[in-house]
Amino acid sequence: MVSSITSGSSKQRRRSTIQSFFIWLTLGLLIRWVLIEPRWIPSGSMLPTLQIRDRIMVEKLRVRLHQPLPLNSIVIFRPPLALIKMGYDPSAALIKRIVGRPGDEIEIKNGQFWRNGRLVEEPWSSVKINYSMSQITVPEGTVMAMGDNRNASLDSHLWGPLPMENIIGTAVWCYWPLTRFGPTQ
Template identity: 45%
Template sequence: MTPEPATKPSTSPSPNWKLWWENIQILVAALILALIVRAYVAEPRFIPSDSMIPTLRIGDRLVVEKLSYRFRNPELGEIIVFDPPPQLQDQGYSKDQAFIKRVIGRPGQTVEVKDGEVLVNNRSLEEPYIAQPPKYRMPPVQVPENSFFVMGDNRNNSNDSHVWGFLPKEYIVGRALFRFFPFNRIGGV
């Protein structure tokens, strides 16, 4: 009987290794893409307080869109997410602790609270979204350039511009665009 010739061991990677390598490459690319999207386009956020009741509730989860404010300023009535400005950091809030409020005053506008109403440039805002009218008075203040006046919809229980002052534009992260949880309240904000 003649012995069979010895086979050379294969130097090319096994098909299983190729499949693993392709999957690792896809996973790395997806992770990089997700990080880019989160950093520059949109990110999920969690509502930790009741300052935006009834519009947003504790535990709501939102998509925060980050692109539009690179090309335009926030509009009155938009709900924005922002990092604490220096005056909030001085109160002990960390730099990465996000806040969410509604834009009430833009640069150059005058904001005042009296007789249960918020006035912008001496005109009462129509605010069907608030929990209840404000029970406090705030003298007229003019919003400086590159800053905004923001308030929570739960006017009487909100740590907002009427307490700590104006929000500099550079602290704005983006605008609340869409609620994706809880499922029974999915929709635009």
Template identity: 45%
Template sequence: MKLLLLAAVLPLAAAYNSVPSFLSSSRRSATWKSGAKVSTNMFLTRRPGTPSTALFAEQLGGGGPPTPRGNDGDDNNDDGNGDDNPLSSLQRWFKSPEAAEDIKTYTLSLFVALTIRFFLVEPRYIPSLSMYPTFEVGDQLAVEKITKRIRPPRRGEVVVFNPPQAFRDMVFDSPSDSSKKAKEALIKRVVATEGDVVVVKNGNLFINNEQQDESYRAEKAFYDFGPVTVPPGQLLVLGDNRNHSLDGHIWGFLPKENIIGRAVYLYWPPWRFGNDGLN
């Protein structure tokens, strides 16, 4: 999975590093020209009785005022003050041999980045303390999308998912709420899969009459729950911060098709990088 993370970053870095050089070179050229002109005028003084046209000719070493020309020396469309026309610079770049290669690089980088983002792995951040202590507010993690196409989620895995309709009905004023908040993904831990019998008693989780190891949780649950049997095609998900999580013990079961992906690595902050608490 570390290789997947690197693959997600490298195409964007390549695109950034290959920005065309014509922009910076044009600005350097303009700065040099305008600087030279200012330094020349600073040390020239007009002698009494000297016509202004003669002074102008003396400054530039010619026999009269020169014909105005463009800052690139190719046209008469500007005042020669050294300020390149960005559109002209862009047109010259498109005609250059490097343009085709640069465009190929940008297109390939964009294609690779989008492919990774939509089909392989995507970044997510933690907005609440419902998964504390595994995740804290502001943590950023990598969510891989391959496993869900190969097998169903397993107990103990942390998954990111689209909120089910039961969650929307409970939290939002209208079941058809189309606001951004209603569409935000959630993150919880899978504690039971289809066919499992679930009981929470005296703060402890039991699956099929066996007490589960919950070393990842913040504290024992303050509620009792079940017994319930997880229906086919459904999951039961709970937050690690049992008493501060709006999860399956309140709104019910999660359809498998709502799964976006599986959390595999925490990559920010860097001193907490790794997969501790993730299966």
């Protein structure tokens, strides 16, 4: 009689443990899918702001709620059609900084970045841009996204405005290496 009570209690504990595991697993996956997820930096296009192999946290809720993204937000996104046509993996994720929103006039002249007829000071970039870009008005439903390392970045100056629906989220925190621990902006 004692063994059957113990056996029943053991089964209940095991069942409870399994249920708890699946609840926590579901909660963790839900948080990662909806709110925030870890990513790493594979290239130097965001130097010096983000280094190769930095680990960052990407906030995804603002994008899911269709909230406007401020200028200078660092965004993670799926490649636009122009890059996919050039052979980019459609499931890849890229990272750049929003430098223009719908209606903004963007231009690169004399090695400097201009928005709406005004020279833009970019404290994260001390290198003069070595290309020009004719003035473009950013269309509705898109943003201009450029790397901080402008001379070594495959970005909107080459493939055009980024459709908002391609944006996955915004980089909010660098968590590795610990010497760079802190906000990404």
